[in-house]
Amino acid sequence: MTNPILEIKNATTIVNKGTSSETKILKSMNLTINEGDFITIVGSNGAGKSTLFNIIGGNLVVDSGQILLHGQDISKESEESRTRFLSRVFQDPKLGTAPRMTVAENLLLAKKRGSTHGLHSRKLKQQMDELTAYASKMKNGLEKRMNTATGNLSGGQRQSLSFLMATLKKPDILLLDEHTAALDPKTSRQLLITTDERIREDNLTALMITHHLEDAVKYGNRLIVLTDGKIVADLTGTEKESLTTEKLYSYFEE
Amino acid sequence: MGLIVSAIGQGLLWAILGLGLFLTFRILDIADMTVEGTFPLGAAVGVTAIVNGMSPIVATLLAMLAGMTAGLITGLLYTKGKIPILLAGILVMTAAYSINLRIMGKSNTSLLGHNTLLKADFLKGLPTYYDSVVLGMIVIAVITLLLVFFLQTDLGQAFIATGDNEKMAKSLGIHTDNMKIMGLMVSNAMVGGCGALIAQSNGYADINMGIGTIVIALASIIIGEVVFGELTLTQRLVAVTLGSIIYRLLLLAVLQIGFSANDLNLLSSIVLAICMMLPQLSKALHLDTVFSKGDKVHD
Numbered sequence: 001m002t003n004p005i006l007e008i009k010n011a012t013t014i015v016n017k018g019t020s021s022e023t024k025i026l027k028s029m030n031l032t033i034n035e036g037d038f039i040t041i042v043g044s045n046g047a048g049k050s051t052l053f054n055i056i057g058g059n060l061v062v063d064s065g066q067i068l069l070h071g072q073d074i075s076k077e078s079e080e081s082r083t084r085f086l087s088r089v090f091q092d093p094k095l096g097t098a099p100r101m102t103v104a105e106n107l108l109l110a111k112k113r114g115s116t117h118g119l120h121s122r123k124l125k126q127q128m129d130e131l132t133a134y135a136s137k138m139k140n141g142l143e144k145r146m147n148t149a150t151g152n153l154s155g156g157q158r159q160s161l162s163f164l165m166a167t168l169k170k171p172d173i174l175l176l177d178e179h180t181a182a183l184d185p186k187t188s189r190q191l192l193i194t195t196d197e198r199i200r201e202d203n204l205t206a207l208m209i210t211h212h213l214e215d216a217v218k219y220g221n222r223l224i225v226l227t228d229g230k231i232v233a234d235l236t237g238t239e240k241e242s243l244t245t246e247k248l249y250s251y252f253e254e
Numbered sequence: 255m256g257l258i259v260s261a262i263g264q265g266l267l268w269a270i271l272g273l274g275l276f277l278t279f280r281i282l283d284i285a286d287m288t289v290e291g292t293f294p295l296g297a298a299v300g301v302t303a304i305v306n307g308m309s310p311i312v313a314t315l316l317a318m319l320a321g322m323t324a325g326l327i328t329g330l331l332y333t334k335g336k337i338p339i340l341l342a343g344i345l346v347m348t349a350a351y352s353i354n355l356r357i358m359g360k361s362n363t364s365l366l367g368h369n370t371l372l373k374a375d376f377l378k379g380l381p382t383y384y385d386s387v388v389l390g391m392i393v394i395a396v397i398t399l400l401l402v403f404f405l406q407t408d409l410g411q412a413f414i415a416t417g418d419n420e421k422m423a424k425s426l427g428i429h430t431d432n433m434k435i436m437g438l439m440v441s442n443a444m445v446g447g448c449g450a451l452i453a454q455s456n457g458y459a460d461i462n463m464g465i466g467t468i469v470i471a472l473a474s475i476i477i478g479e480v481v482f483g484e485l486t487l488t489q490r491l492v493a494v495t496l497g498s499i500i501y502r503l504l505l506l507a508v509l510q511i512g513f514s515a516n517d518l519n520l521l522s523s524i525v526l527a528i529c530m531m532l533p534q535l536s537k538a539l540h541l542d543t544v545f546s547k548g549d550k551v552h553d
Contacts, residue, residue, distance in 0.1 A: 057425075083427030096425070098418035101411075109415055114427040117412040119404070165426075 002034040004070075005172055005205055006056065011065035013051055025051045027229040028065070033173065038199050039207045040216040043226030044252060049209045052226070053175050056207075058082040069172075084114035087166035089159070089179040096162025099151030103142060103161060106150055107131045110165035138164060138194060156187035163191065167198055174199070176208040192219070213245045225251045260383040261506045265499030266390025267451050271467060272474030272494040273397055274444030280475060280490075282417040282437045287343030288328040289471060291350025292321045292442045293449040294464035298354040300450025301363045301459035310371040314450045321446020322439045324350060329435030347464075354461055361461040370454035386455055393451070394495050397444065402488050413437060414487075445471075466519040473526045474498035480529050501525065 008031040016022050026048050033039065043049050054060035055067060058079035067075045069085060090096050097106050108124055108131065128146065136143040138160040142153075150158055159179060166174060176195065180188040196219050199206050210216050216223055223240050225233035225248070233251055235243060271293065278286040296317035303313035324346050331342035355361065377385040404410045415423040416433040423430050445467075453459040478490070478497025485493055501522075508521050528535075 079424055080427045080429050083425060088425050090421075090425075095419070095421050098415045098422055100418050101414065105411065109411060109423075109426055109428075112408060112426070117408040117428065119407045119409050122406060122408050122411050 004032050005035050006033040007031070007066075007068040007071075008052075008055070009066045009068065011055055011062045011067065013048075013055060013060060014063045017063070025229050026055065026062075029229065029231060031224070031231060031234075033205060033207070035205055036203060037205050037207075037222050038196075038220040039222045039224055040220040041207060041209045041224045041226060042211070042213060042216045042248065042251075047226040048229040049226055050177065051229075053088070053177055053207070053209065056082075056173070057086060057088055057175060085172040086175065087113060087169075087171040087173075088175040088177060089162050089166045091178040091181050093155045093159040093162060093182060096165065097150040097153075097158055100149055102147050102149055103135065103153070104128060104131050104146040106161060106165060107134065107168060110168045113165075113169045113171075134168060135161075135164060137198070140190065154187075156183050156191065159183060159187075160191060160194070163195060163198075167202065167204065170202060170204065172205060174204050174206040176206060178209050178211065181211065195219075213248045217243050217245055217248055223248070227251070256383055257506055257510075258503070259381075259387060261502040262499055263383055263386030263390055264455070265502035266394055266495065267386055267455055268448065268470060268502065269390070269394055269474060269495040269498035270397060270444055270448035270451065271471045272478075272498045273394075273401065273491060274441040274448065275468070275471035276475055276491065276494050277401075277437050277441040277444075279472065280417075281414055282434060284332075284339045284417075284434070285343070286325075286328065286438060286441065287340060287468060288324055288346045288350075288438070288442055289343075289445045290464045290467050291347035291354075292324045292445045292464075293452075293467040294354050294459065294461060295324055295350045295357075296321050296446030296449025297453035297459035297463055298357040298363070298449075298461075299446070301365055301453050302357050304365060304368050304370065304454070305363060310369055310374075310454060314371060314447055314454075317450030318443040318447040321449070322443035324446070325438040325440070325442030326435065328442070329438040332438070333431035333434055350464075351461070358459060358461070362458060364458045365454065366457065370457075371451065372454055389451075398491050398495070401491055405487060466522060469519070469522045469526055470501070473501045473522060473529070476526060476529045477501050477504075480532055 008029055011026050011029045012024060013026045014022060014024050029052070041049055041052070051060060055062050058077055058081070062075055066073050074082065098109070104124060108122055108127065132143045132146055135146065140157060140160055142157055142160055145153065145157070150161060153161065159182070163179065180191050183191060192215060198204065208220065221240065222234070222236045223243065224231055271289070275286070275289060278284050299320040300313045300317040303316050304310055308316070328342050328346045331337045331345060332339045335342070337345070372385045372389060377388060380388060405414065412423065412428045413433050413436065415426070416428060416430045420430050449463070453463070474494050474497040476497070477500050478493030481497065481500060482489070482493045504525055505518060505521065509515065513521060
């Protein structure tokens with residue numbers, strides 16, 4: 001039985017409002033995200049993929065429509081407030097980590113995602129073993145660099161850390177915004193495999209934007225195609241399982 | 255010797271300014287011009303309070319409160335009003351000039367015949383100039399310990415993260431606007447307090463005493479960084495104080511070789527410019543190679 005976590009109802013976003021270049025980005029979009037969904041999202045540039053993430057994440061407020069979390073309207077909630085249920089990995093490895101802070105310090109911050117920050121000691125040393133064990137899950141040597149400033153890590157390690165930070169405190173919804181696009185093919189492949197493992201093992205609900213159709217077909221249990229601010233295909237079950245890259249490409253030619 | 259002790263005492267007192275600016279300039283990564291208004295604001299509030307019969311401690315705390323308010327205004331203009339930080343700071347700095355004149359009622363107020371923190375009982379009996387050294391050491395020790403404690407807390411880490419990567423900080427639920435406002439308030443409270451202490455040390459408050467303070471604060475920070483190199487955050491706080499003392503000793507040296515006190519702001523800017531250009535100068539003049547000769551094997 002499906003259990004909706006997030007529902008987007010008739011969401012419309014407009015840019016350059018009131019000017020001659022006024023444009024609708026999302027057009028009365030409806031989308032229900034169920035618990036355990038791993039949704040891959042594809043679409044042309046400008047189709048509204050990032051805008052969709054931005055309205056879920058609270059970086060952008062919908063001009064009309066609603067966003068419901070477990071039935072409660074969160075459309076007006078700030079980005080910071082929404083982090084109590086949501087985490088996000090950006091395309092650029094530099095965006096997800098604090099470069100002058102160490103790997104351990106970054107992880108500790110992520111552990112407190114969505115919580116208030118008081119004048120309590122951060123207790124880094126006491127939590128070091130736990131954080132190191134967590135870092136070792138990425139299987140790329142990150143656990144050996146716990147005291148290294150993240151600015152000194154390779155792009156791959158830094159993005160791995162971003163992913164770890166997004167999943168350290170289990171989010172209700174994980175947004176992956178082309179999170180492997182800036183990495184070399186090998187590192188990108190490794191991170192994608194680890195991403196899939198973590199999502200399955202931790203039973204995460206995730207949305208992943210990708211421009212690689214084969215990845216969109218291969219990963220996830222549901223696939224969405226966005227065109228011109230609308231969902232033109234929402235494939236699950238056997239439809240998703242039997243999908244081929246060629247068939248998916250045909251959506252871009254229509 | 256007396257002049258050197260005096261320079262160390264001044265360096266310690268002025269280090270409060272450097273530590274205040276360190277919070278915004280190095281941790282939040284913003285250039286806050288408010289300090290040029292907050293420093294004389296603290297001096298004006300402190301001196302006026304003392305002249306009106308308040309105890310020097312209360313007067314200094316009031317100066318900190320005034321500085322904190324100025325920081326709050328800059329913070330609100332910057333975060334809520336979306337005014338660029340440089341302009342927000344300049345606006346408050348300019349406004350503070352009028353406020354300072356209103357507080358003092360004139361452009362200069364003397365503390366002659368009034369009590370100051372430097373005349374506290376526990377400082378009596380010390381040799382000349384040692385009063386500011388002892389007072390400076392106590393104040394700096396307290397401030398440094400409080401900052402070290404704060405920066406190791408959850409709130410302190412959220413504050414550091416805001417300056418390091420605001421987008422990431424937001425994505426972790428850190429209210430970055432609040433962090434910036436808090437940083438500007440704490441920083442300017444320290445600068446206001448420093449203004450009050452320097453006024454008490456000098457024996458007067460002057461409407462123009464804020465001119466060049468940002469350069470002095472930056473000099474403390476940057477000299478500390480250039481001299482001591484890569485350090486931990488706690489060590490960097492100590493380096494700011496040592497940088498402030500070195501800066502005062504440098505000024506003493508240039509005055510000793512015959513420069514006029516009127517040239518101080520020019521000299522401060524030159525010292526700071528040289529320190530900030532040192533990495534480029536070092537590269538251009540191949541100083542790295544010269545300094546490392548004998549230490550490394552060259553191809």
